[in-house]
Amino acid sequence: MCGIVGFVGKKEATPILLEGLRRLEYRGYDSAGVAVYDPERGLQVVKTKGRIQVLADQVAARGGLRGQVGLGHTRWATHGAPSDVNSHPHVSENGRIAVVHNGIIENYAEIKEFLQSTGVHFASETDTEVVAQLLEYYYHGNILDAVTKVIHRIQGAYALGIVCADCPDRLIAARKDSPLILGFGEGFHVLASDVTAVIEHTREVCYLDDGEIAELTADHCWVYDAYLRPVEKERRHVDWEISAAEKGGYEHFMLKEIMEQPKAVRDTISPRIQDGRVVLDGVELTPEYLKNLDKIYIIACGSSYHVGMAAKYTLERMLRKPVEVALASEFRYCDPIVTPHTLALVISQSGETIDTLAGLREARRLGARVLSIVNVVGSTIARESDNVLYTWAGPEIAVATTKAYSTQLAVVDLIALYCAGQMGTVSRAEYDALLAALQAIPEQLETVLERREEIQYLASIYFNHPSVFFIGRNMDYAVGLEGSLKLKEISYLHSEAYAAGELKHGTISLIEPGTLVVAVAGCGHVFEKTMSNVVEVKSRGADVLGVTVDSRREAMGRTVDHVLTVPDTETALLPSLEVVPMQLFAYYVALMHGCDIDKPRNLAKSVTVE
Numbered sequence: 001m002c003g004i005v006g007f008v009g010k011k012e013a014t015p016i017l018l019e020g021l022r023r024l025e026y027r028g029y030d031s032a033g034v035a036v037y038d039p040e041r042g043l044q045v046v047k048t049k050g051r052i053q054v055l056a057d058q059v060a061a062r063g064g065l066r067g068q069v070g071l072g073h074t075r076w077a078t079h080g081a082p083s084d085v086n087s088h089p090h091v092s093e094n095g096r097i098a099v100v101h102n103g104i105i106e107n108y109a110e111i112k113e114f115l116q117s118t119g120v121h122f123a124s125e126t127d128t129e130v131v132a133q134l135l136e137y138y139y140h141g142n143i144l145d146a147v148t149k150v151i152h153r154i155q156g157a158y159a160l161g162i163v164c165a166d167c168p169d170r171l172i173a174a175r176k177d178s179p180l181i182l183g184f185g186e187g188f189h190v191l192a193s194d195v196t197a198v199i200e201h202t203r204e205v206c207y208l209d210d211g212e213i214a215e216l217t218a219d220h221c222w223v224y225d226a227y228l229r230p231v232e233k234e235r236r237h238v239d240w241e242i243s244a245a246e247k248g249g250y251e252h253f254m255l256k257e258i259m260e261q262p263k264a265v266r267d268t269i270s271p272r273i274q275d276g277r278v279v280l281d282g283v284e285l286t287p288e289y290l291k292n293l294d295k296i297y298i299i300a301c302g303s304s305y306h307v308g309m310a311a312k313y314t315l316e317r318m319l320r321k322p323v324e325v326a327l328a329s330e331f332r333y334c335d336p337i338v339t340p341h342t343l344a345l346v347i348s349q350s351g352e353t354i355d356t357l358a359g360l361r362e363a364r365r366l367g368a369r370v371l372s373i374v375n376v377v378g379s380t381i382a383r384e385s386d387n388v389l390y391t392w393a394g395p396e397i398a399v400a401t402t403k404a405y406s407t408q409l410a411v412v413d414l415i416a417l418y419c420a421g422q423m424g425t426v427s428r429a430e431y432d433a434l435l436a437a438l439q440a441i442p443e444q445l446e447t448v449l450e451r452r453e454e455i456q457y458l459a460s461i462y463f464n465h466p467s468v469f470f471i472g473r474n475m476d477y478a479v480g481l482e483g484s485l486k487l488k489e490i491s492y493l494h495s496e497a498y499a500a501g502e503l504k505h506g507t508i509s510l511i512e513p514g515t516l517v518v519a520v521a522g523c524g525h526v527f528e529k530t531m532s533n534v535v536e537v538k539s540r541g542a543d544v545l546g547v548t549v550d551s552r553r554e555a556m557g558r559t560v561d562h563v564l565t566v567p568d569t570e571t572a573l574l575p576s577l578e579v580v581p582m583q584l585f586a587y588y589v590a591l592m593h594g595c596d597i598d599k600p601r602n603l604a605k606s607v608t609v610e
């Protein structure tokens with residue numbers, strides 16, 4: 001979702017801003033713009049609907065933009081359609097103040113009406129423009145004073161980057177509920193929505209917290225609270241290699257990230273297994289605490305929610321404690337039953353999804369302890385949790401998540417084993433078998449990936465089916481949800497996932513000759529049941545692509561049109577393997593449709609608005 005980058009220093013800002021925007025492309029956007037302060041011509045703005053290259057071409061057509069302080073922005077439209085005029089930066093009517101924004105100003109309509117009544121003319125339909133105009137309204141020679149007045153007047157979520165032509169040696173930033181980081185370098189400072197935009201220039205960063213304001217010049221950085229009292233910030237070193245955010249010879253980031261899964265899962269589990277036991281350092285899940293646990297509430301969105309769906313089966317079976325899985329956007333408004341004995345398990349790749357963050361805060365407010373599973377180190381969700389377990393997937397760039405999903409599953413398995421060990425709810429033999437199976441997953445993932453040509457071939461057979469249903473039971477159902485999401489995200493085909501037994505309660509009316517059904521049937525204890533449902537759709541003319549384990553290839557092959565298999569493993573771990581054919585199938589189908597795989601239409605990697 002919207003990306004912000006800002007630069008102030010002793011070098012030309014524009015190339016740094018454009019490069020930063022390219023690195024933020026993965027967040028999802030529909031338009032882009034830059035504002036640079038040119039000492040001779042004042043604030044210069046170029047902005048346009050479309051890709052960064054369109055923006056870069058327009059900048060070049062103007063002979064470049066000169067200046068050593070500036071802001072860049074990628075916009076994912078919320079208020080006002082994607083258009084040149086609605087793109088950021090937005091500038092106050094007299095051209096003095098330029099603003100970029102990520103988030104939503106919820107009371108923008110009321111402020112806009114007020115400003116219009118004072119004679120201000122608005123150029124765009126956006127909520128962001130009210131910030132630029134309101135800053136001008138409150139500006140009486142001191143931009144920081146104006147910023148504090150504005151942040152006390154606006155409601156909603158914002159990460160703001162601001163340049164004022166009256167103090168052109170500095171950038172101002174402010175944040176509430178939308179991510180913003182500051183980067184420190186020799187003779188320059190940067191600000192950005194996330195580290196990928198700045199990692200080329202610096203690895204020393206700090207994370208702005210809610211209500212904070214930053215003032216950056218080439219040589220100094222000051223951070224204040226919302227009342228302009230100075231705040232000391234802790235600097236952090238970012239370890240990510242820049243190569244991790246590059247394609248490394250693959251056609252798409254998505255394929256690269258699919259192929260990285262064995263390593264990502266290995267990196268995530270290995271350090272947490274010592275002497276035949278799972279060790280979760282710094283996680284306060286004592287036998288006493290676990291004994292008194294009344295419920296685990298999983299809170300997440302999108303694919304992370306699907307990890308939660310799989311986790312419910314594993315955790316309930318192994319811990320014999322109730323697990324509820326909530327979509328974060330529902331949880332936050334559903335008056336949830338949470339007590340001090342509830343463990344909120346928050347799952348998020350980015351650590352910035354606004355609904356998930358709000359769900360975390362609600363769970364904490366109600367007294368729950370929060371354990372989060374997060375990929376982005378130092379993200380807001382990680383910082384606001386009581387305990388965090390990081391997935392060591394490295395930067396994930398493709399919008400459609402793959403390696404983050406797999407590593408989240410691996411962390412869930414570690415938590416299940418750890419808690420079961422603490423509570424004594426599984427036998428030593430079962431514990432050992434599960435742990436050994438978990439350690440075998442990276443190698444088994446390699447085996448599945450070696451079979452990708454077969455998956456590509458099947459994608460070439462099925463890619464033209466306009467409508468696809470994924471069915472499965474138990475863990476297989478959870479995997480079907482993710483398989484279906486992957487397909488619709490990147491290939492734009494209509495697809496739905498159903499618990500196989502539920503199909504006959506309505507949805508089976510949609511099955512007709514030629515409909516594609518992907519039947520996931522790895523779980524041994526429900527295999528025959530799922531196969532009965534496969535027979536039901538087959539007898540109505542569906543084409544069926546089956547996914548199961550190697551040992552059931554033959555059994556499944558007797559009923560379905562084609563079978564894909566993954567190595568046999570413990571039931572609890574099946575999703576880790578079964579999801580890979582789903583990812584690759586979606587990838588190759590999208591490839592055959594010529595889709596923009598890494599940047600699918602309308603989608604954002606990090607969803608920072610409600």
Ligand code: G6P
Binds near residue numbers: 347349350352353356
């Ligand atoms: C977006 C992404 C999905 C992701 C979801 C939740 O919709 O496109 O891939 O699963 O957000 O994101 P999170 O970062 O909280 O896991």
